[in-house]
Amino acid sequence: MTEGDRLWEVHARWWQDGFTDGADPEYEEQILPLAAEHLAGARRVLDVGCGEGQLSRLAAGLPVERVAGIDPTWAQVEVARRRGGAVGYARAAAADLPFVSGSFDAVVACLVFEHIDDVDRALAEVGRVLVEGGRFLFFLNHPLLQTPNSGWIDDQILDPPEQYWRVGEYLVEDRTIEEVEKDVFIPFIHRPLSRYVNAMAAAGLVVHRMEEPAPPTGFLARAAEYAAAATIPRLLFLRAEKAR
Numbered sequence: 001m002t003e004g005d006r007l008w009e010v011h012a013r014w015w016q017d018g019f020t021d022g023a024d025p026e027y028e029e030q031i032l033p034l035a036a037e038h039l040a041g042a043r044r045v046l047d048v049g050c051g052e053g054q055l056s057r058l059a060a061g062l063p064v065e066r067v068a069g070i071d072p073t074w075a076q077v078e079v080a081r082r083r084g085g086a087v088g089y090a091r092a093a094a095a096d097l098p099f100v101s102g103s104f105d106a107v108v109a110c111l112v113f114e115h116i117d118d119v120d121r122a123l124a125e126v127g128r129v130l131v132e133g134g135r136f137l138f139f140l141n142h143p144l145l146q147t148p149n150s151g152w153i154d155d156q157i158l159d160p161p162e163q164y165w166r167v168g169e170y171l172v173e174d175r176t177i178e179e180v181e182k183d184v185f186i187p188f189i190h191r192p193l194s195r196y197v198n199a200m201a202a203a204g205l206v207v208h209r210m211e212e213p214a215p216p217t218g219f220l221a222r223a224a225e226y227a228a229a230a231t232i233p234r235l236l237f238l239r240a241e242k243a244r
Helices: 003-018 025-039 054-060 076-081 117-127 191-203 219-224 225-227
Strands: 044-050 066-071 088-091 104-110 130-140 150-153 162-166 174-181 186-188 205-211 235-242
Touching: 003 076, 003 174, 003 186, 025 054, 025 104, 025 130, 025 219, 025 235, 044 117, 044 162, 054 066, 076 088, 088 219, 104 117, 117 174, 117 191, 117 205, 130 186, 130 191, 150 225, 191 225, 191 235, 225 235
Parallel strands: 044 066, 044 104, 066 088, 104 130
Antiparallel strands: 130 235, 150 162, 174 186, 205 235
């Protein structure tokens, strides 16, 4: 078990309580509708890094034949199974998917790859299990605007005062353990967008659509400090297809 997997085992409850079952407006207003739109027509769906199964359950509610969800964390998989839905769950790593080649016509990974060490092998595995023409729905915390040491700056020293978004060392790949709330530590890996796109291309995954949605109204209502940054996206969505 990696250090990252161990931390997720310990702190899975943080995610389950704060970001699922309607608790998080970014999922409810933005991520879930985007996923439903781009999963339409898929018959065999794999949710990589499924956590407690939020997107897996969404997929299972569509006209599908099969939905599978994998996560390396027992604490997530066990809760996913309890929360139900017609989904087959298993504990597995993204870099070693337990499926034969061409098993799925859609793979979704939502806010997962920023926690995966072996990005090249994991994306190669996505390409392997997709059929030709199959789609990959890739959701990330926006890699430009969530670079380490980035953030909203309210500079009251300048005259007149200025507010702006500071971007950190975007081109530097960086692995950190972040204290997301008191005594809750989660691993994050920052990579520039080109790193992901080139690894996807090497896996035969060609980007067909890109979305950078503004933060949703529900999030802004909860985070008053972001109101002035409403034109700065927190989410990046790519839809890629496996080359025929």
